[in-house]
Amino acid sequence: SRDGKLLALVQTRGSGRVLVISTEDGKTIQDIPKAVNSPIDVAFTHDGKAITISSHNQSEGLRSWSVETGKELSPIKELQSNAVSLAYSSDGRWLAAGHGQPSLSLLDLKAGDGAQKLKTLAGFTSSLRWVDFTPDGKTLLAYDNGGMLTVFDPEQGKELRKFHVGPNQALPAISPDGRRVITCEGNVVDAWNIETGEPVHPYDGHRSYLM
Numbered sequence: 001s002r003d004g005k006l007l008a009l010v011q012t013r014g015s016g017r018v019l020v021i022s023t024e025d026g027k028t029i030q031d032i033p034k035a036v037n038s039p040i041d042v043a044f045t046h047d048g049k050a051i052t053i054s055s056h057n058q059s060e061g062l063r064s065w066s067v068e069t070g071k072e073l074s075p076i077k078e079l080q081s082n083a084v085s086l087a088y089s090s091d092g093r094w095l096a097a098g099h100g101q102p103s104l105s106l107l108d109l110k111a112g113d114g115a116q117k118l119k120t121l122a123g124f125t126s127s128l129r130w131v132d133f134t135p136d137g138k139t140l141l142a143y144d145n146g147g148m149l150t151v152f153d154p155e156q157g158k159e160l161r162k163f164h165v166g167p168n169q170a171l172p173a174i175s176p177d178g179r180r181v182i183t184c185e186g187n188v189v190d191a192w193n194i195e196t197g198e199p200v201h202p203y204d205g206h207r208s209y210l211m
Contacts, residue, residue, distance in 0.1 A: 001048035002090060002135075006067065008051050010035070010042040018042065020051065020067055030070045036063055043086035052076065054083035054097065062086070062097070078118050079105050085130045089137035094154050096140055098128030104142050106154055119157045124150065130171045134178035139194065141181060143172050149181065151194060163197030165190065 001007075004023060011017040016039050020030040038056040045052065045064075050073060052064045061077035076095070083097035083105070095107040102124040108117040126146040133140050133154070140152040147167040151160045165172070166185040173182045180191045180200060191200040 001044040002046060003048060006044065006048055008042045008044060010039045010053060012039055016055075018051070018053065018065070030065070030067060032065060032070055035065065040082065040084060041086050043088060046088045046090050046092040052086060052088075052095070054086055055081050057081055076107070078107055084128055085132075087132045087140075089133040089140075089154070090135055091137045093137065094133065094140070096131045096133070096142075096154075098131040098142055100127035102127040102144060104128060104131060104152075106140070106152075106157065121152060121157060121159070123159055123162075124148075132172075132174055134174055134194070135176060136178055139178070141172070141174065141194070143183075147185075149183075149192070149197075151197075161197050163192065165192060 007021045007023055009019045015034050016036045018032040018035040019028055021028055036053045036055040040054045042051055042053045050064050050066055052062050054062055061075040061081055062079050063075050064073040066073060079097050084100050085098040087096045093108065093110045095109055097105040104121040106119040106121060111117045124144050126144045128142055128144050130143040140154045142150045147164055148162055149165050150162040153160055165183040168183050168185045170184050179194060181194055183190050188202050190202050193200055
């Protein structure tokens with residue numbers, strides 16, 4: 001979860017079991033034995049009150065559950081379910097879904113006319129592996145299998161810049177201040193300036209590959 005108090009784990013094989021665990025004491029908050037068949041990714045909503053899960057079953061949309069009660073909520077049918085990566089913005093306005101087609105879907109959850117509006121962001125040369133928002137929710141990042149990071153303005157649905165960080169083993173992570181994105185390739189960790197796409201400095205000295 002965004003506040004770091006909850007961890008969601010989804011079993012990608014077998015029953016599709018989902019656990020929501022407290023990071024403070026390790027206790028299980030929810031145990032949903034059969035959430036989704038063939039799940040792919042799980043994401044907390046901005047307030048941590050629900051989780052959304054994507055699966056290989058495109059017909060049913062994205063499915064969500066309440067963290068408090070464990071009950072299933074209304075599915076998000078506007079988005080295809082086969083999302084490789086999911087992310088909610090911190091203000092609860094946007095839900096981003098990265099696909100393997102390759103494309104990125106951006107759902108406006110608080111459209112002014114009351115209707116949820118869907119944008120499709122393209123321009124990728126390979127399937128997506130990871131999407132996430134900066135902590136202020138104003139910038140969206142997408143990482144593809146070709147090692148390219150693309151930076152978007154979600155409000156305008158506009159690509160701001162893209163820069164090559166390498167086909168890393170581990171997925172990227174955004175710094176708490178929203179200024180840098182951390183990647184790793186081989187045994188070197190790199191920090192990149194999100195506003196310029198320039199490398200800040202590498203953190204080397206690791207003895208083996210980082211996952």
